[in-house]
Amino acid sequence: MTTFRSGRHFLQIPGPTNVPSRVLAAIASPTIDHRSPEFGELGEEVLTGLKGIFQTSNPVVMFPSSGTGAWEAALTNTLKLGDTVLMYEAGYFASQWKRLALRLGLEPIVIDADWRNPVDPSKIFDVLKADVANKIKAVCVVHNETSTGVTSDITAVRRAINEASHQALLMVDTISSLGSVDYQHDSWGVDVTVGGSQKGLMLPPGLSFNAISKKALEEHRTSNFPRSYWDWGEQLEHNASGFFPYTPATNLIFGLRESLKMLLVEEGLIHVFERHRRHAEATRRAVRAWGLNIFCADEKAHSNTLTAILSPDNTSSNKIRKTILEKFDMSLGTGLGKYADKIFRIGHLGYFNDLMLTATLSGVEMGLMLENVPLKGSGTQVALDYLAKTA
Numbered sequence: 333m334t335t336f337r338s339g340r341h342f343l344q345i346p347g348p349t350n351v352p353s354r355v356l357a358a359i360a361s362p363t364i365d366h367r368s369p370e371f372g373e374l375g376e377e378v379l380t381g382l383k384g385i386f387q388t389s390n391p392v393v394m395f396p397s398s399g400t401g402a403w404e405a406a407l408t409n410t411l412k413l414g415d416t417v418l419m420y421e422a423g424y425f426a427s428q429w430k431r432l433a434l435r436l437g438l439e440p441i442v443i444d445a446d447w448r449n450p451v452d453p454s455k456i457f458d459v460l461k462a463d464v465a466n467k468i469k470a471v472c473v474v475h476n477e478t479s480t481g482v483t484s485d486i487t488a489v490r491r492a493i494n495e496a497s498h499q500a501l502l503m504v505d506t507i508s509s510l511g512s513v514d515y516q517h518d519s520w521g522v523d524v525t526v527g528g529s530q531k532g533l534m535l536p537p538g539l540s541f542n543a544i545s546k547k548a549l550e551e552h553r554t555s556n557f558p559r560s561y562w563d564w565g566e567q568l569e570h571n572a573s574g575f576f577p578y579t580p581a582t583n584l585i586f587g588l589r590e591s592l593k594m595l596l597v598e599e600g601l602i603h604v605f606e607r608h609r610r611h612a613e614a615t616r617r618a619v620r621a622w623g624l625n626i627f628c629a630d631e632k633a634h635s636n637t638l639t640a641i642l643s644p645d646n647t648s649s650n651k652i653r654k655t656i657l658e659k660f661d662m663s664l665g666t667g668l669g670k671y672a673d674k675i676f677r678i679g680h681l682g683y684f685n686d687l688m689l690t691a692t693l694s695g696v697e698m699g700l701m702l703e704n705v706p707l708k709g710s711g712t713q714v715a716l717d718y719l720a721k722t723a
């Protein structure tokens with residue numbers, strides 16, 4: 333059997349996402365001296381642009397790492413060894429962040445929650461209210477849980493912390509919502525926001541970010557956590573003139589300049605968010621028309637960047653994914669953690685348009701048919717109707 337595949341692969345996992353060819357072209361530019369004046373201008377431009385993406389006037393630092401590095405940087409730059417942190421575990425990535433905190437020698441208090449629902453701020457309020465000694469130093473939540481397709485209300489979490497009159501820092505993971513779903517680091521009162529390059533920013537993996545509030549920066553000054561590579565202090569010193577304390581990922585930064593231009597200048601964030609909302613709505617309509625169940629159980633918490641779908645009884649979701657990959661050259665997200673082989677995830681974020689979505693849904697529908705999954709109707713047709721009506 334030939335392994336040749338004509339046409340292009342459909343990368344419809346919820347990140348890494350499709351990289352636009354103009355971003356790839358920018359990344360392919362000749363590498364420059366990272367201590368040259370030309371690089372300083374580039375650094376200043378992208379560090380300023382990132383503030384627009386995080387909707388902050390505070391500093392954003394950037395590491396040459398995957399998102400996990402920015403998780404670590406958020407904790408080690410603000411806390412002390414052995415500090416207690418409150419972690420809301422409602423999905424695979426929240427549980428991975430907790431595992432990292434444990435490995436660092438922090439003491440997580442875990443709110444073990446149902447993965448099908450968003451963060452319940454009242455649970456955070458109760459734990460903080462009971463913490464009269466202010467032992468908890470940070471509250472960590474994931475804005476958009478990529479493993480489940482559930483988005484949480486960060487303003488409600490902030491309110492819960494305020495109403496409990498608690499001093500804990502608020503740390504938020506926006507790895508799969510940043511640059512796709514509205515997220516306001518400053519006005520939502522977040523202290524450290526964690527981001528990554530490979531999803532809404534339409535770049536390959538390899539860059540990660542921390543947006544930092546004034547309060548987090550004050551905590552950084554007294555934090556004695558052992559750290560070196562992830563230290564904000566040196567980053568900020570060098571960033572002031574557009575440089576970095578060590579060799580930056582120069583070519584990814586060329587790509588970042590291009591993607592920031594696309595998101596902030598050419599399309600505009602408001603339109604980017606609306607595009608993601610509309611594609612997510614079309615996808616959800618398709619799933620319902622197939623007669624399948626969306627994993628997220630709360631209508632108000634549906635993610636606009638991905639949709640997780642429960643496999644119907646006794647059908648392996650990985651078998652459906654395998655058929656779709658082999659027959660139609662499309663990758664879908666696998667179920668993670670306790671939902672391995674029980675759900676599959678459609679990514680509809682990043683560099684994406686109506687026809688890419690309808691092709692994606694066609695591939696899913698054909699795969700379900702080949703796997704003899706009983707369908708109530710054509711979800712693709714319902715999505716086409718919605719997209720045409722709202723075009």
Ligand SMILES: Cc1ncc(COP(=O)(O)O)c(C=O)c1O
Pocket residue numbers: 347398399400401425474476477478479505506507508528537
């Ligand atoms: C919400 C979320 N947090 C954290 C991570 C971990 O990031 P990385 O795999 O880039 O280290 C991911 C990865 O997909 C994610 O989706």
